[in-house]
Amino acid sequence: MNNYDEIAELIKKKKFKFIVTIARGTSDCAALFGSYIFAKYLGLPTYSMPPSIITLEKSNFDFSLALVIVISQSGVSKDLIECEENVRKMGGKTLIISNNTNSPMINHSHFFFNLNADKEKSVAATKTFVMTLLVLLKLTFYSASKKKITSLIDQLSEHLIQDSKNQWNVESVDSSISTGFILSRGVGFALSNEISLKFKELCQEQIEPFSSAEVMHGPRSLIQNSFKLFILSINDDSGRSVQKDSKELMRYTNLSHEISFDKNINSNFFYPSFESSELDPIVIMTKFYPWVVNYSFKKGLDPDNPRYLTKITQTY
Amino acid sequence: MNNYDEIAELIKKKKFKFIVTIARGTSDCAALFGSYIFAKYLGLPTYSMPPSIITLEKSNFDFSLALVIVISQSGVSKDLIECEENVRKMGGKTLIISNNTNSPMINHSHFFFNLNADKEKSVAATKTFVMTLLVLLKLTFYSASKKKITSLIDQLSEHLIQDSKNQWNVESVDSSISTGFILSRGVGFALSNEISLKFKELCQEQIEPFSSAEVMHGPRSLIQNSFKLFILSINDDSGRSVQKDSKELMRYTNLSHEISFDKNINSNFFYPSFESSELDPIVIMTKFYPWVVNYSFKKGLDPDNPRYLTKITQTY
Numbered sequence: 001m002n003n004y005d006e007i008a009e010l011i012k013k014k015k016f017k018f019i020v021t022i023a024r025g026t027s028d029c030a031a032l033f034g035s036y037i038f039a040k041y042l043g044l045p046t047y048s049m050p051p052s053i054i055t056l057e058k059s060n061f062d063f064s065l066a067l068v069i070v071i072s073q074s075g076v077s078k079d080l081i082e083c084e085e086n087v088r089k090m091g092g093k094t095l096i097i098s099n100n101t102n103s104p105m106i107n108h109s110h111f112f113f114n115l116n117a118d119k120e121k122s123v124a125a126t127k128t129f130v131m132t133l134l135v136l137l138k139l140t141f142y143s144a145s146k147k148k149i150t151s152l153i154d155q156l157s158e159h160l161i162q163d164s165k166n167q168w169n170v171e172s173v174d175s176s177i178s179t180g181f182i183l184s185r186g187v188g189f190a191l192s193n194e195i196s197l198k199f200k201e202l203c204q205e206q207i208e209p210f211s212s213a214e215v216m217h218g219p220r221s222l223i224q225n226s227f228k229l230f231i232l233s234i235n236d237d238s239g240r241s242v243q244k245d246s247k248e249l250m251r252y253t254n255l256s257h258e259i260s261f262d263k264n265i266n267s268n269f270f271y272p273s274f275e276s277s278e279l280d281p282i283v284i285m286t287k288f289y290p291w292v293v294n295y296s297f298k299k300g301l302d303p304d305n306p307r308y309l310t311k312i313t314q315t316y
Numbered sequence: 317m318n319n320y321d322e323i324a325e326l327i328k329k330k331k332f333k334f335i336v337t338i339a340r341g342t343s344d345c346a347a348l349f350g351s352y353i354f355a356k357y358l359g360l361p362t363y364s365m366p367p368s369i370i371t372l373e374k375s376n377f378d379f380s381l382a383l384v385i386v387i388s389q390s391g392v393s394k395d396l397i398e399c400e401e402n403v404r405k406m407g408g409k410t411l412i413i414s415n416n417t418n419s420p421m422i423n424h425s426h427f428f429f430n431l432n433a434d435k436e437k438s439v440a441a442t443k444t445f446v447m448t449l450l451v452l453l454k455l456t457f458y459s460a461s462k463k464k465i466t467s468l469i470d471q472l473s474e475h476l477i478q479d480s481k482n483q484w485n486v487e488s489v490d491s492s493i494s495t496g497f498i499l500s501r502g503v504g505f506a507l508s509n510e511i512s513l514k515f516k517e518l519c520q521e522q523i524e525p526f527s528s529a530e531v532m533h534g535p536r537s538l539i540q541n542s543f544k545l546f547i548l549s550i551n552d553d554s555g556r557s558v559q560k561d562s563k564e565l566m567r568y569t570n571l572s573h574e575i576s577f578d579k580n581i582n583s584n585f586f587y588p589s590f591e592s593s594e595l596d597p598i599v600i601m602t603k604f605y606p607w608v609v610n611y612s613f614k615k616g617l618d619p620d621n622p623r624y625l626t627k628i629t630q631t632y
Binding site for chain 2: 065
């Protein structure tokens with residue numbers, strides 16, 4: 001029995017009543033993605049735990065019914081190591097998702113998934129984000145008794161290779177404007193968070209993520225000409241609702257772009273929906289990452305060395 | 317026995333293993349505040365449920381161990397009404413926090429707290445945010461067997477009245493710059509989210525909230541001269557860590573401002589810490605709201621009628 005099977009068994013037997021995620025930065029965007037699919041497909045609520053609750057507040061929980069997922073590319077962040085130790089003491093079963101097989105966290109954790117993303121040479125993690133989504137999808141679909149996810153992932157590789165020549169064009173976006181929103185909803189919302197981080201980190205652009213439902217409560221006031229608007233829609237009910245919500249907002253600015261599966265939209269950010277649209281987030285990110293690297297170059301920046309940043313961020 | 321006592325009893329008897337919050341906009345910032353104090357003082361994890369999980373995905377949960385808190389100033393948002401009905405069917409005990417005693421939500425809910433904030437005449441809710449924090453604090457401290465919160469709230473009123481002449485000055489902030497961050501951590505992080513919303517809604521400024529720990533993962537790349545940096549620190553361990561984290565970042569820009577209790581800091585945004593610092597969030601918001609209204613006027617805007625916005629936001 002592999003780890004996926006074992007966790008799926010525990011979920012089916014209701015040994016876990018809720019999930020806890022602990023992560024920072026890009027890994028936290030992946031955790032947000034996880035929280036949505038755990039709710040959507042497994043009916044499991046997720047507590048996104050701020051590490052400070054452990055490191056500063058020394059809070060104590062009853063985690064006997066919790067599956068605790070720690071996501072850390074490097075596996076060596078001190079605050080996450082302290083969190084993992086503590087939640088285990090509180091009865092939580094811990095699952096580490098990391099790209100480091102030497103991470104001290106995996107010594108005592110109950111489960112470990114290796115991202116196998118090879119070395120991340122640049123400061124900005126990209127491969128590990130995509131690989132984390134795959135682990136979370138596989139975990140979710142195993143637990144929902146949909147093991148065909150494994151063969152779908154194989155087919156997805158083919159799909160991506162076939163479409164690899166269709167790359168998004170950096171010329172379509174005005175690089176002289178550095179503020180905007182990226183709106184999405186549903187599973188797409190987590191992607192918009194990660195895309196926002198990369199715009200900040202690699203392009204020095206403040207493209208802030210918002211739920212297309214939340215943006216109506218105040219933030220829409222910002223939208224005007226010379227403010228960028230990216231709309232990300234997934235090929236599902238959430239995507240259709242994003243498109244509907246955004247129609248009015250797109251009238252406020254001359255700089256709107258739709259990241260969409262819909263061929264009827266005149267979009268520079270088209271992505272071909274995979275037959276199993278649950279895997280579309282992977283399709284989108286494999287289009288976005290090469291694009292954002294080129295867009296960073298276009299702005300005269302070095303995406304491998306964003307200013308002020310170091311490879312491992314130590315926060316406490 | 318009042319509602320506070322009754323819920324406190326249920327929490328003490330471990331009838332609730334976790335909390336669920338459902339809210340949007342400003343109310344969601346209050347929910348975020350709740351999630352932190354529930355963890356810090358009660359050791360209860362909180363699932364912040366995106367309404368789309370119910371309205372779009374029709375997910376089904378086992379909420380038999382959940383206290384479900386719905387926060388809605390108007391009490392008439394369709395998506396929240398649908399969420400309340402559904403989580404009750406899934407076994408959750410629902411608690412409504414609203415400013416509307418005629419809200420259809422309160423007819424079947426298990427608990428109701430009236431905000432008693434009188435009529436919110438402007439589009440932007442401010443009184444209801446402060447009153448929601450008070451309800452959440454009272455609920456938390458009753459459950460932690462600290463009933464003296466009630467007399468502390470009375471003393472807080474005195475404290476606020478005595479200090480009401482010390483208002484923050486709108487001249488200290490450069491109104492020609494419209495982008496920046498507001499950094500905080502711990503219970504302060506929820507406040508920075510609400511402050512950010514008001515900057516957007518009333519002042520058309522994109523002041524994005526970040527945890528001072530999270531900002532190290534990428535977003536710090538944005539900080540430079542002509543980018544505003546607000547630092548909000550609470551009078552506790554989180555506040556001290558925010559001040560430490562921010563020191564380096566403040567060197568990147570000539571436009572940094574500290575919202576602080578610390579008299580040693582040369583700050584235009586000083587607030588006098590209350591003897592029980594758990595109530596400082598109220599002190600901060602009662603300083604900020606009048607300030608942001610005046611700042612909006614200074615920018616030639618009408619804070620009572622932000623552009624594009626209506627009083628009740630219907631999202632679905």
